[in-house]
Amino acid sequence: MEFKTSIETFDLNLFYGDFQALKNISMKIPDKNITAIIGPSGCGKSTLLRCFNRMNDLVEGTRLEGRLVIYNDKRLGNVLANDIDLIALRKKVGMVFQRPNVFNLSIYENLRFGLCIHQMLSKKDEILAEIQNSLEHVGLWNDLKDKLGKNARSLTLEQQQRLCIARVLILKPEIILLDEPCSALDPMATLKIEELLRILRKEYSLVIVTHNMQQAARVSDYTGFLYIGELVEFGETTQVFTNPKEKLTENRSILLWQENASENT
Numbered sequence: 001m002e003f004k005t006s007i008e009t010f011d012l013n014l015f016y017g018d019f020q021a022l023k024n025i026s027m028k029i030p031d032k033n034i035t036a037i038i039g040p041s042g043c044g045k046s047t048l049l050r051c052f053n054r055m056n057d058l059v060e061g062t063r064l065e066g067r068l069v070i071y072n073d074k075r076l077g078n079v080l081a082n083d084i085d086l087i088a089l090r091k092k093v094g095m096v097f098q099r100p101n102v103f104n105l106s107i108y109e110n111l112r113f114g115l116c117i118h119q120m121l122s123k124k125d126e127i128l129a130e131i132q133n134s135l136e137h138v139g140l141w142n143d144l145k146d147k148l149g150k151n152a153r154s155l156t157l158e159q160q161q162r163l164c165i166a167r168v169l170i171l172k173p174e175i176i177l178l179d180e181p182c183s184a185l186d187p188m189a190t191l192k193i194e195e196l197l198r199i200l201r202k203e204y205s206l207v208i209v210t211h212n213m214q215q216a217a218r219v220s221d222y223t224g225f226l227y228i229g230e231l232v233e234f235g236e237t238t239q240v241f242t243n244p245k246e247k248l249t250e251n252r253s254i255l256l257w258q259e260n261a262s263e264n265t
């Protein structure tokens with residue numbers, strides 16, 4: 001298992017008050033690949049994902065121990081340091097959520113918003129060029145180029161989720177975190193978003209949280225299996241699914257497959 005590392009954690013522990021949600025997580029996330037974080041509900045998948053751009057800071061009473069490094073950016077150093085530039089971190093490490101959280105604004109304003117916050121561009125033609133570029137990237141430009149003034153909430157859920165991804169891309173991130181990005185979508189839309197993720201992986205490092213094992217198998221290159229706050233398995237997806245090193249993964253996998261199978265019927 002050789003790859004260029006994008007994110008590395010060293011003995012990461014996370015506490016919500018007295019409750020320890022992550023236990024000694026040491027892992028490497030590969031650059032320009034898709035890594036899936038899987039495991040049963042409540043095992044700490046979202047919590048781990050939110051460590052990568054310090055979103056847990058928004059939760060009162062959270063305590064983090066250990067070290068977390070993002071490579072290719074010496075300026076950021078240990079992501080868990082107190083004096084880190086959180087705005088710069090969250091620009092570099094973008095996030096897409098379960099439900100498409102588009103703003104109640106036009107498509108144009110949804111995309112311009114981040115550019116303004118980060119004071120990236122001010123000229124109108126430059127802004128439009130970036131908006132076009134980001135919409136092309138997510139396969140929406142042809143459909144939406146004449147409707148940029150339309151409210152983003154009027155789009156289909158799939159289009160809204162694509163727009164959320166475009167909103168991350170326009171800030172030129174290196175890493176994109178996705179927390180169950182397809183859970184609000186129907187199976188067709190899910191497959192289309194997965195297709196998009198496979199395209200984006202050429203340019204970005206993606207980390208996707210999913211409780212859907214089939215999705216992890218379809219879309220990811222690497223898979224980490226979390227179980228009650230511990231990383232019990234990490235490896236190439238094909239290996240984790242066909243020949244898990246840990247008995248627990250094998251046993252839990254079977255249970256999860258069954259859970260998913262009954263969910264889908």
Ligand SMILES: Nc1ncnc2c1ncn2[C@@H]1O[C@H](COP(=O)(O)OP(=O)(O)O)[C@@H](O)[C@H]1O
Nearest residue numbers: 016019021040041042043044045046047048059
């Ligand atoms: N803000 C919070 N305060 C206290 N406990 C939390 C909080 N968020 C999550 N937890 C707990 O941490 C554990 C992991 O949660 P989470 O990361 O959301 O799991 P997953 O995404 O795998 O379903 C769960 O036991 C959950 O109840």
Ligand SMILES: [Mg+2]
Nearest residue numbers: 045046047209
């Ligand atoms: Mg979750």
